[in-house]
Amino acid sequence: xxxxxxxxxxxxxxxxxxxxxxxxxxxxxxDTEGHQVMDLPVECPQNPGVWxxxxxxxxxxxxxxxxxITVMGPSECFVHVVPENKRNKTHPLRTVIAFLLLMLGSAxxxxxxxxxxxxxxxxxxxYKLLTxxxxxxxxxxxxPYSIGxxxxxxxxxxxxxxxxxxxxxxxxxEEYRQSAEQATGxxx
Numbered sequence: 001x002x003x004x005x006x007x008x009x010x011x012x013x014x015x016x017x018x019x020x021x022x023x024x025x026x027x028x029x030x031d032t033e034g035h036q037v038m039d040l041p042v043e044c045p046q047n048p049g050v051w052x053x054x055x056x057x058x059x060x061x062x063x064x065x066x067x068x069i070t071v072m073g074p075s076e077c078f079v080h081v082v083p084e085n086k087r088n089k090t091h092p093l094r095t096v097i098a099f100l101l102l103m104l105g106s107a108x109x110x111x112x113x114x115x116x117x118x119x120x121x122x123x124x125x126x127y128k129l130l131t132x133x134x135x136x137x138x139x140x141x142x143x144p145y146s147i148g149x150x151x152x153x154x155x156x157x158x159x160x161x162x163x164x165x166x167x168x169x170x171x172x173x174e175e176y177r178q179s180a181e182q183a184t185g186x187x188x
Contacts, residue, residue: 005031005066009055009073012181014080018046026077027058037062044079050184051079078181110149 008028015021023029024038031037042061044053054076059069114120123142127135135141157167 005029005037005062005069007055007058007062007069007071007073009058009071009075009077011074012078012080014082017048017081017083021046021053021079023058023062026053026079027073029062031066037065040065046081048081048083050181051081052181053077053079 006029007023010026010028013025015025021042021044022038023040023042026042029037040061042053042058044057045051055071055074058077059071062069120138123138123145124135127138127141157169
């Protein structure tokens with residue numbers, strides 16, 4: 001029986017600069033005779049960036065060890081050569097500033113929306129409908145409404161509840177990552 005190798009190419013991998021890229025980084029491999037091909041080197045630039053590695057480059061790296069290869073999965077693997085994280089002293093400050101800006105923007109957006117639709121009159125009308133008399137203080141409607149907005153947004157973005165759910169934000173981030181890889185990926 002001839003030796004047959006099955007390669008399933010991974011969509012993306014991350015390695016450190018200077019680290020030798022090997023078959024086990026970019027593909028899962030299985031052969032019929034149990035020969036080891038996982039530690040064979042694959043040619044790819046080692047400087048930081050995103051590199052497009054065609055499946056044929058992996059085939060080229062293992063073809064001497066096993067001439068009959070079946071390739072499955074994507075036709076290319078994106079290799080992210082990422083330097084080790086150095087502790088950035090400004091990162092916590094930038095995070096706090098970004099959080100505050102986002103919170104301010106969200107608060108302004110909700111406030112302006114409420115002004116546009118005249119939410120105060122709507123809540124006073126709802127209070128009169130439920131209780132039968134005019135509201136001097138609308139907090140009995142405003143507080144549950146605010147809590148409901150919080151839980152609605154949290155459930156929509158899967159911040160609460162089952163963690164197996166894929167949130168719309170995660171989908172958009174994955175689409176962005178794929179677009180960025182397609183736009184910036186270089187072929188070694």
